[in-house]
Structures are given as structure tokens and as C-alpha cells.
Amino acid sequence: MRKPIILRIADSLNWVVTLRILKGKDAWTFLVELESRELDLAVFKESVRPIIDQVKLREDDAVSELTERLYGVKLAPEEFQVSIDVIEEALSLVDRDLPVIEELVSKVKEFYSRQKIESFIAKEKESEYGVTWIPLERVGIHVPEGEGFAYFSTLIYTAVPAKVAGVPQVFVFTPPLANGAVNPYLLAAAKLSGVDRVYRIGGPIAVAAMAYGTTTIPEVQKIFGTGDLLFMTAKKIVSPDVAVDFPSTPVEIVVLAGAGANPSTVAWELVSQAEHGLDTFLMVITTDESLADAIVSATR
Template identity: 40%
Template sequence: MEIRNLNSLKPSEREVIICRSGLDFDKIVPSVREIVDDVRQRKDLAIIDYTSKFDGVTLTKENIKVSQEEIDSAYQKVSENLLKAVKKSISNIRKFHKKQIHEFSCKTQTGVRVSQIVRPLERIGIYVPGGRAAYPSTVLMTAVPARLVGVEKIMVCTPPREDGKVNPAVLVACNEAGVNEIYRVGGVQAVAAMAYGTQLIPKVEAIFGPGNIYVTAAKIYVSKDVRIDLPAGPSELLIISDDTGNPKFIAADLVSQAEHDPQARVILVTTSENLALQVEKFVKQFSKQFFGKDVISKSLENLWILISNNLDEAVEFSNNYAPEHLEIYVESPKTLLTNIKNAGAIFLGPFSPVAVGDYSAGSNHVLPTGGFAKSYSGLSSYSFIKTISVVECSYSGLKGLADTVVTMADAEGLLAHAESIRVRFANEK
């Protein structure tokens, strides 16, 4: 944890922050490649070996897939309040994601109509992280929009607990969201299994869901053979605040994202030195209060509190950093929106913490990390569909476009293209 003036940073120090120093994908790629290639060769036997090695759980071919009995019994192990929360979150996620899908048709000129139709993917795989925490919310963020748009086959891979079981809350979320199959497999081996298939785990058309740096690297590695959603690795939060920010709220939000992963990245950029000092005090206080304090402490080693001369400097830094989550704690938050170019998701004002987006606001929490918000959007309904163009020309419509198409085809030297137009009007001369 360090408080620095933004303008005092050396170029090399800015580079360390912007490039997320310590998240070295290149260093782990050889081990990721080795696991993926082994799963491609040995399939379920490799899955069993790596689950034993990394999770300390002995699997058999008979229990890799979670049974319906285990799913049914999970309902007896979760509270009524959690079930209500799951159902409420599903409702809000559906409302938001339903607005995203549009089929449309437009007349581009007389006699020419171009339409867009939507078709869902048929079989997808979802990675739901485990280990330090259970993530039923990730099930909802991925499976709910997939089911909404009509995906028929949805499977989940998630790491088993030490007792070999899958967290009951995850199982309940899967069942409520319409997941068809669940496999107690995590890590790189799960990504490889979904990408290439094993005897027991079917190959999918696309892989969705966040994970640690190894899972993210594995998704990027297999993306040459299977579609992936986006690079969604260790959590990130950048907060922009002026002197009106509430230091307790800001500190709580920074710590909340630090609790995800030791490699999480959290940053505050503020115009107020006094606020910076107050936030530092509360961060130290909050970081000792929670069960995951060891993870939080490790993550907070990467915390930067930067003091900028003005909000324009803060916004410029944020755009260069391209955070997964951006919280804006200023007097008039919406006034900064126009100048925000890069962010996975934006949270406006003191009562819009990232946690509400993580769970139940309705927006999606699978978001680009590592600076990929410069070129990727977060998960949406569009992630689970293909859009197909439909072109319909009448006789007069094609005649009106004929000269344009022929001219373009001739310019490209594609004479058969041009002839395919001319032949339709050859008898008119």
C-alpha cells in the first residue's frame, strides 16, 4: 500500500501499474500448455490425476459428473434466504439481458431489405471458480443469459471442495438457472476438457466464465480451437474520487475486491490528499476484520493510492489503465461519463458499490481484466448468440444496385461476381 502523487510517478512506475506487474502470463504458459495437451491425449485419466494433484480430491469416472441426487440434496443445505436471493438475482439479470437482444429489418433502398436474425449457440461450457470461495453468482451471470437466448445445452465445470463435493449453493444456482450438466473439475484441466472433450465431458462450442491467472491463460491458449468469451482474470477495481467521497465507503469497496484473489488489483485516484489519508486508515482497519484477511493482505500489497491535480488527470489515468470495475465517487458522477473510454463496468455514486453489480443489480459481472477493457466488452446476451444477415432484393431493388455491384466487382477483378449480376438483366437489351 502506497500513497503517491500521480504526477510524481516515473514512467517506469506508471508502466508497472498499467501493465499489472506480477501477472506474468508468459511465465505460466508452458505449464498451462503441458496440462492442456495432456488432457487432449489422456482425457479423463488426466482429469483424475490433475484433480488429485491440485485439489487433493480422488475422482473416479463414475463421479466426475455431479448426480441429480446431489443437486436435489443441495436444496436442504442452503438457507431459504439464499434461495430467495438467487431467484431475485435471476429475475434482475433476465430483465437487463433481455433488453440487449434485437432482431431488426431495414430497407436500405427501394426494393432492398436487409435483416438481422439471431440464433443461439447450441452447447456451451461455463467455468465457475472455486477454491477460496464459492461463486453461485458466476453461475447466474453466465447461465441465465445463455438460457434466456435459447442455448439448449449448458454445462458447468467447477472445482470440488476438499470433501469431494460441489458447494451446495453452486448446485442450487445451477439448477435454478437451467444448467444441464455439472462436472466436479476445475483449473486448466477443466478448460481443456471443455475445449477438446473427453470420454465423459463433452466438447463445447464456447467457454465462458472467469478464473484465476492459470484458467485465464488456458482459455487464451485454447481459443485457437474454441470460442471464448473474454480474458476475465483476477479482479480489479479503480476508484476516482474528489473530496466529497466517503472514505469509509471507498475503503470498504477496495477491500471487498481485494478479498477475491491475492493477485487482485485495487487503486484509488483522488484529488484530495486528506481523503487519501483517511482511506488508507480505514483500509488498514477493514483488512483485519474478515475471514479472508490473508488473501486481502496479499492483494493490498498491490494497492496504489494516487493523488491527482484534478479529475481530468484521474480520468486520463483510468482510461490508460482500463479497469475491470470503475467506481466514480465525485459530486456529479454522470459528468465524468462522457470522457470515460475504457472500463468493464462503471458504478456511479456512493450507493452503487461493485458488490451490487457482482450479485443482483442485473448487469453482468464477467468483465475484461488486465487492460482488455480497451478492446473487449463484458459478457452480454450477444456473447451466447450468432447474428445472421438476411438479404432480400426484388427485381427493381437488384436493378437499382446492379451498376454499383458490377463496378465494385470489376474494380476487384472478380469478373464472375459482376457476371452474376449482368446475367439477370441480359435479356433486357
């Protein structure tokens, strides 16, 4: 059996990917260690819990101060929510790509509409029985934000099903960009998905605001969405007080590359996932050392 060669992502940020190659015994040792690894959130709780406590105690004031401290953006409480005018303007800013967003919204809506379970009441002699499905009144969705790109598909895949289910109030929370704005593609997707409000608040700050509410932000009945490890930790902390969706975990991908694999194609598979953050785990397994070198070169 030929010894495996493993390319492991050591760091990934702003589309810059650094790879290191493991061979032979080192590769096998690494694979064995993967089987027993666990994600320990304890170290993150020390950073996240004070944020949640501050928002619970000081509400809007804490949201403003923490947003400035963590994101470098100063917002007054009346500026948390993105105005309708700004959302409408976003549609014109991305008008050339609107058909793509509209098509995705339409397909997701059709897909989930086919799955919708209807309520029913059946009567038999002097008795009746049935099932009544009652949608939640208000949900919050967190969507990660990045400079230069927007996870509008994440918004669509969560907001549209909520609207299909009949949720009256769907709020989206997303971190502000460096200039305090929200990516217009995200705003356009929110508008087309039927989102009722968009708040430029993100991470643990948003989780706390969704869970406990503030003077300007109503608390929600359930929190959905993805984010980094700090966001995931925040969801776990508030979960005894508010319903949350399935815990999001760091992105992981493993590519098995044979001798005939195109190194550029493999590199793109890696880079397409590397944007999710420093906790992203990407790996290539191959027995071709020259291919491993070529993949490393292709990611530069």
C-alpha cells in the same frame, strides 16, 4: 499541489489484505510505471500447456490425476458430474436464501429477454430475405470456487443469458472444494438458472476438457467464464480450436478518497474485491496521510 499518498494492495488471500503506503516521488513513479505495464502470460503457459496436452492425450485419466494433484481431491470419471440428487439436496440446504437467488435469476432473465433478437423472413414479389439466429448447441461455463463463499452471481450472469438465447445444453465447470463437494449455493443457482450439467472440475483442466472433450465430458462449442491467470492462459491456448469469450483479466479497482472519506467504507470497497485472488490489483489514492493510516488499520 499536495503530494499523493497511494495505498497499494501487496497481497490478498482468504480475505487478508496487506497494504503498503507510497508517498511523494515514490507514488508518482509508481503511477508512471502503471501506464506501461503489460500482462505477460508466457510464464504461465509453461505450467498450463502440459495440463492441456495431458487431457487431450489421456482424457478422463488425466482429468482424475490432475484434479487430485492440483486440488487434492480424488475423483473417478463417473464422479466428475454432480448428480441430480445432490443438486436437489442443495436447494434444501440453502432454502432460506433461495428467494434472493430466484429474484436475481428472474431479473437477469427479464433483462436479457428484452435484448433477444428474433429471426425474420420477409417476402417481396418473387424474392424473400431475412435473418435467422441459431443458438449454439452446447456451451461450457467456468465458475471460480472458494472456501466459504460461492460466485453464484457469476454463474447466473452467464448461464441465464445462454438459456434465454436458446442454447440447449449449458454445462458449468467449477473446482471442487477440499472435501470434494461443490458449494450448495452454486448448485442452487445452477438449478434455478436452467443449467443442464455441473462438473466439479476447474481451472486449466476444465478448459481442456471443454475444448477437446473426454470419454465422459462432451466438448463444447464455446467457453465462457472467469478464473485466475492459469485459467485465462488456458483459454488463450485453446482459442485456435474452440471459441472463447472475451479474455478475463485480473480484477482492478482504484478508490479516490478525500479527507472526509470513511476509512471503514474504503476498506470494505477493497476487501470486497480482494477475494478474487493474488492477481487482484487494488489501490487507494488520497492526499490525507491520517486517512491512509486509518484505512490500513481498518483492513486488519
